[in-house]
Amino acid sequence: MSTLSERILGAPAGAYVDREVDIAFAHDGTGVLAREALREMGVERLPHPERLRLIFDHIVPANTGTTATLQAELRGYARSSGIALSDAGGGICHQVMSEGVVRPGMVVVGADSHTCTLGAFGAFATGMGATDTAAVWASGATWFRVPETIAVNLSGRLSCAAEPKDVALAYVAKLGMEGATYRALEFAGDGAAGLSMDGRLTLSNMAVETGAKAGIFYADAATVRYLAEYGLAASPQMPEDCRYERTVEIDLSDIVPLVAVPHRVDTVREAEEVAGTHLDQVFVGTCTNGRYEDLARFARIVRGRKVAVRTLVVPASRTVLTRAIATGVLADIVDAGCMVAPPGCGPCLGAHAGVLGEGEVCLSTANRNFRNRMGVGGEIYLSSVATAAVSALAGVIAVPEGV
Amino acid sequence: MQGVGPAICLGNDIDTDIIIAGRYLRTKDRSVWAEHAFEDLDPTLAGRLGGAVIVAGRNMGCGSSREQAVVALREAGVVGVVAPSFARIFFRNAVNVGLPVIEAPVSCTDGAHVAFDLDAGWVEVDGERHPARPLSEKMVAILRAGGLVPYWRSCR
Structure with missing residues (x-):
């Protein structure tokens, strides 16, 4: 077992x-x-x-x-x-x-x-x-x-304002920045089955922010379906009774829009608490939230409106970009006044293309908000795509409602 | 494997971005990383690393997998890094570049006399001895060889 x-x-x-x-x-x-x-x-x-x-x-x-x-x-x-x-x-x-x-x-x-x-x-x-x-x-x-494993048991369903990134911030906050060092996380429960592959990738992505070595979902029907689209055959993996070091419970229906505030990813507040915070830049992308579902969600919110702060959108891959072009998602994003950069990591690690100046504040959909990471003296808040979108329109941190 | 030196104390959750910032990564010149180590934390720190033992808090080296972080410390002449817990990639990287890492719950004051003996499994701060968590056999062998590259060469 x-x-x-x-x-x-x-x-x-x-x-x-x-x-x-x-x-x-x-x-x-x-x-x-x-x-x-x-x-x-x-x-x-x-x-x-x-x-x-x-x-x-x-x-x-x-x-x-x-x-x-x-x-x-x-x-x-x-x-x-x-x-x-x-x-x-x-x-x-x-x-x-x-x-x-x-x-x-x-x-x-x-x-x-x-x-x-x-x-x-x-x-x-x-x-x-x-x-x-x-x-x-x-x-x-x-x-x-071989790591010991901490189970993250997901139950319930997300409300429409919350998204997988909010779940990721919630479990990082619960475990803390070294809560899972040397361990693996296993995401399980009925709530896990209800997440799309894009959403699961977002949750697995942030496992390392708790120190974890791995963040694993069991392959299921959704995994098999996703891989079939790429011409790959796969079988579901059945969970066995096994020994977890401990279990963290997360009820998805309790999750509200969250924001990690400077300069720790495990210092997480309800978006409501930091609403109104001034922003100089919004950044949507990265290995956490630059997938097609993310761009589509962002476009749905900004479509037909104009962003009030400089906003940079970076698709995670050419495949994502191509699909966003084909469906009109990219046009909606550009028409709303956002910049679109070539697929890649963008300014996440502060090396190019969108670094922050002294005292500037960025709301980012990335996974790290270490001090000075995106530029010396810059401050980074981390949020979901929906929170980033409503905040880009408002020019300050805002809370998505029923999007 | 042994080492001695004055302590340089750091806090909890020292991330690899703060050890060497992303803007300095694009080079093969290792002296650049040593020169700019901890620049955004304390611009004078890099100049004091030679011959010192870093005594950090919990979760030392969290964040990015950038090996430039451990190379920066080694090239700057750091004798070893002691911390109650390490982020796993940093820990493994340190061993791979031949930088001694000692997992032990010690407290620290700047300049304290630190000595460690990885084979015997202890670290001393101003004469007070603490047990260090043992490394795996493979890690000891890699560290003893001076890192993964020399270890590899010696095994061929």
């Missing part, structure tokens, strides 16, 4: 295992360091290039000559080593991996902390550093300590 992590890694919690990895990816930032590590290790041929991916998403297109040169070198390495490359404009690594690559039961590692996003498919997916990733590329395997 095992947790899903124990089942996939094939050993009980606490055990150390060496495990073959099904997919290992890095991005334009960490890929450079992984390449350097491989050079220093003296590795010339990679045993399983078909399992590896390089995905340019962090600073795309390149912002400086130095960045461009590093990316050009990495592009050349992808070509010569046989690693599939998703070049600038393809989208955020976790989103690209969620579009018909990751399947239930896989072991996935990525040189990015938000690799836990892919747990939404019932895969064991976790982030690691660049040198660890280089060793996986060189050997095809790595070591894991």
Whole structure:
């Protein structure tokens, strides 16, 4: 009787295992360091290039000559080593991996902390550093300590003003920034079954903000249906009776619009409490909330109106962007006065394209609001897409109602 | 594996963005990261890291997986990092670049004399000894080799 992590890694919690990895990816930032590590290790041929991916998403297109040169070198390495490359404009690594690559039961590692996003498919997916990733590329395997698991039991249904991001902020607030360090989170319960894949990806994405190694959903009919759209066959995973370290209960019908206030992701208030807070920028996108459902929800709210503050929308992938163009969602967003940037991480990590100035305040749909992250002296509030949309229209933090 | 040095004390939840900001990541020149370590926390801190032991609070190194954070500390000459708990990617990254990390519940004053012995499993602050949580065999072997790259080379 095992947790899903124990089942996939094939050993009980606490055990150390060496495990073959099904997919290992890095991005334009960490890929450079992984390449350097491989050079220093003296590795010339990679045993399983078909399992590896390089995905340019962090600073795309390149912002400086130095960045461009590093990316050009990495592009050349992808070509010569046989690693599939998703070049600038393809989208955020976790989103690209969620579009018909990751399947239930896989072991996935990525040189990015938000690799836990892919747990939404019932895969064991976790982030690691660049040198660890280089060793996986060189050997095809790595070591894991099988984590203990905390269950997040979701019951009930979301009200129309709340969305999966509010649930994510709620569980991060409940657990705290180190409440799940070294553990896996397993999202279960009737409420989990009612969430779309886009919503599940949002919940899994923020697992690392509690220190968790993974944030996993059991694959079910919705997972199978989603993957079938990408031509992939998958089977549901049945939960077994198992030993959780503890269980956190969340009734979705209690969830209201929430906002994480500067500078901690686990300092969460009801949006109502911070309504009226002045904003200099609204940012919608990232591996947390840049998916099609997010853009469509945003467009539904801003359609036919004008935003009152500079607003940046960054689709998580080219697939998301293409779909938003086809359905008119993108036109609604642009017509409302928003800027749209190429698919990627945008200004989330404060490296380019929308950084904050001293004293500026941003409402963002991302997952981190560390001090100075988006620019020295800037303040970051984190919210759902609907809260971001009504706030963009108001020019101050506002509360969505029945959208 | 042993180390000694004066303590530099940091608080809880030190994130990797504050260790090395996103704006400095795009380079292969490791000295850049050492030079700008903790810049947004205290611009004078980078200059004092050489030969020191960082004694941090809970959840040290949370956030981004950026390995530049641990490389910055190693390149700046940090002898080791002690904390009651670490974010797991930071912890693993530190071992992989050969930076000793010691998980132990110690309290700290700046400049206190810190000594640690990872093989024996203890850390001392001004002579007061605390047990350190043992590392796995694999982690000890990697750390002893000086990091994952030299470990890899020695295993081939």
